[in-house]
Amino acid sequence: KAGVTQTPRYLIKTRGQQVTLSCSPISGHRSVSWYQQTPGQGLQFLFEYFSETQRNKGNFPGRFSGRQFSNSRSEMNVSTLELGDSALYLCASSLGVAEDGYTFGSGTRLTVV
Amino acid sequence: SQKIEQNSEALNIQEGKTATLTCNYTNYSPAYLQWYRQDPGRGPVFLLLIRENEKEKRKERLKVTFDTTLKQSLFHITASQPADSATYLCAREGPLGSNYQLIWGAGTKLIIKP
Numbered sequence: 763k764a765g766v767t768q769t770p771r772y773l774i775k776t777r778g779q780q781v782t783l784s785c786s787p788i789s790g791h792r793s794v795s796w797y798q799q800t801p802g803q804g805l806q807f808l809f810e811y812f813s814e815t816q817r818n819k820g821n822f823p824g825r826f827s828g829r830q831f832s833n834s835r836s837e838m839n840v841s842t843l844e845l846g847d848s849a850l851y852l853c854a855s856s857l858g859v860a861e862d863g864y865t866f867g868s869g870t871r872l873t874v875v
Numbered sequence: 876s877q878k879i880e881q882n883s884e885a886l887n888i889q890e891g892k893t894a895t896l897t898c899n900y901t902n903y904s905p906a907y908l909q910w911y912r913q914d915p916g917r918g919p920v921f922l923l924l925i926r927e928n929e930k931e932k933r934k935e936r937l938k939v940t941f942d943t944t945l946k947q948s949l950f951h952i953t954a955s956q957p958a959d960s961a962t963y964l965c966a967r968e969g970p971l972g973s974n975y976q977l978i979w980g981a982g983t984k985l986i987i988k989p
Contacts, residue, residue, distance in 0.1 A: 810976060860924055863922075
């Protein structure tokens with residue numbers, strides 16, 4: 763079956779711009795989570811959605827936002843980009859069963875210049 | 876606050892030997908710990924979950940232990956192969972009242988030499 767698909771794979775943006783990243787979860791998975799991964803901070807939780815509702819949000823500024831559509835696809839948006847936003851953004855989907863873990867996409871590598 | 880600590884130094888192991896990676900947690904014991912493998916430029920891949928009340932869990936060449944006294948989980952790969960070379964991440968569930976998230980260790984890079 764198809765895995766978690768994230769688009770685009772790579773992005774280069776300029777400071778002050780905004781960006782939208784997309785994530786298509788595994789069919790049947792209604793929970794979608796977003797993480798930011800940097801060499802210095804590791805994986806940091808951004809937010810989690812289930813049935814179009816944000817159930818949890820991490821400690822990121824309001825410039826980071828997301829949403830989930832009725833087909834479980836999710837997008838995250840970062841406005842007013844800063845150099846420090848350069849990172850690998852990972853999306854993960856799950857059935858909500860801890861024993862199954864999370865299934866991650868390959869990520870979107872965002873570079874802010 | 877809850878933290879996950881993994882040895883940030885790379886672990887070099889000879890092919891065929893057992894690789895052992897350590898994950899230490901702080902504060903209260905998590906309900907479970909998950910282990911993932913991550914290859915460069917890719918997302919983490921789920922390997923195993925071990926619950927607080929389980930001492931040990933196995934899957935093929937993998938074995939995970941959970942010691943609540945030491946506040947530690949050990950991840951073993953037996954008969955290691957060069958293809959096992961990757962970064963291994965340990966994660967726990969989020970803090971109380973903050974569901975649906977994981978708290979991650981920084982990962983340990985494992986290098987299996989032929």
